[in-house]
Amino acid sequence: MKIWQYIVLALKGCAMGTADVVPGVSGGTIAFISGIYEELIESIRSVDATALRLLAKLRFAEFWRRIHGWFLLPVLLGIGTAVFSLARLMTYLLENHPVAVWSFFFGLIVASALLVARQVGRWDWRSAAALCVGVAVAWWITVATPAETPETWWFVMLSGAIAICAMILPGISGAYILLLLGKYQFILQAVSDLNMPVILVFLAGAVVGLISFSHLLAWLLRRWHDATIAVLMGFMIGSLNKVWPWKEVLETYVDSHGKIQPLVESNIWPERFDAQALVLCAAGFALIYGVELAARAIGKRR
Secondary structure, three states: OOHHHHHHHHHHHHHHHHHHOOOOOOHHHHHHHOOOHHHHHHHHHOOOHHHHHHHHOOOHHHHHHHOOHHHHHHHHHHHHHHHHHHHHHHHHHHHHOHHHHHHHHHHHHHHHHHHHHHHOOOOOHHHHHHHHHHHHHHHHHHHOOOOOOOOOHHHHHHHHHHHHHHHOOOOOOHHHHHHHOOOHHHHHHHHHOOOHHHHHHHHHHHHHHHHHHHHHHHHHHHHOHHHHHHHHHHHHHHHHHHHOOOEEEEEEEEOOOOOEEEEEEEEOOOOOOOHHHHHHHHHHHHHHHHHHHHHHHHHHHO
């Protein structure tokens, strides 16, 4: 690949990382939008026993080729850069401009779901049923009540394993899964403070969960492609319940810094639609279709 292609992959990784720190938006959605989803799943799946044997025998070149290293490296670097650099920024934006942030992501996800529908080769009753299952599961997750959980190492590791699975599923936010597990603020604060013991335990769980789950997902995409894509589209549609910008706080909790944070929220219809929110929603929608048109134009030139 050329240098600019590595830069593009890193930027796509940055977009995924940015989404992954927002409770309600999935990095998997961004991977789907940017056209790297299936390659990403296959690349992660390739980190298997054969790859580990090559690594143990110090056959680095073969190991690197097997895991699609020149694809994974820029994407993972982009994700890591975004998570560590944008954790505080996203916290600030969500606290001070929540309607604007959620409006942008709402438009982005609506456009994404419409584009994902094109990837279903044939719509039949199986695809429709799979879509409904995806919508129902994602909707249920968005209305589930967050729990109070321990901060012991094993639960932090388990949280990493569960959240990373959600992070590669379009429409199911890994950050929101952490919120349900009662670990969102805890992990975000650890990242902001560079609390390495917590970060390393969380990452260990994430690595185990990611490699295990990617094998299952890759198998499903090969065996039942249309139904799997329909389920993933349903996840995105169901997640819109969480991303709706206008909310009423029903229950709150006090975080580790003594700040009051929303715990349970209910969607409401605004008395009037903020012009800024509408513009940002349209901008999110237009951005996705702009990327799609640009990708088609590049593809035709090739």
